[in-house]
Amino acid sequence: MPLTVEQHLKGARDNLAFADQLRAVANQDVCVIRWAITALFYSAVHAVRGYLVARHGVTVISHQQMRDLERDHPELMKTKVDYDQLKQQSHTARYYLSNRFTWADFDVLRSRAERVLRHWSIVVSKSQPRP
């Protein structure tokens, strides 16, 4: 069963909150920072996917499909740079196990993730029928 709009947006908020929990611990273990950055990316993933379900009825199942959708739906460009930045940095964290990340990096990336979530939450709320 595909996720609903609400489930995606809750997933986005939960991932952001989870990243904040890791930040609050302020553990200097770079592995914690890497996973906090990864949580930020998945917040963005769910925010965008929630919008795509809400507006286009499309369930995204892969990052490649997401790239294809960016071509078909130019409004996704609104958050593409933030989204791609989060994607690239979390990829570098997960696959290349970069030891260079700091909490200062996290703070910069968190603002990007929050911007993605806020943008698509607003767009979705405006497109939902009022009760």
Next chain:
Amino acid sequence: MLATTDAIFGVSRDVGAPVPASSQRRVAPALEVTSAIAATLEGIPGISAVRLIARNRTGGRSHHKAFIVLRTHDIERDAQIVERMSQFDQVDYDLVPEEAEGMIPSDTIEIQIGAAHC
């Protein structure tokens, strides 16, 4: 200097099937991508190497994979790379810290982006 948008999108579109005959005769698509990436990344500090796996397929969408090796850590600089690379729709890329360069596949070609900026 950033390559013009037209030039970049021209390359992006040329990588796939509908490449103008004149363009096909002039240069291989992979070489066009190589040149476009070099122009796109020129002037960005802290890049120690760019390596590319060229994947040209006939009759389908082609994808290339670039590995951008970073000597320094600067996520604002990385944002600049991401913004510029977002103009390519058929090039995947990784940002690779220099200490992980050994993870890059050996069957890549190196892209020269100018010694002054390396």
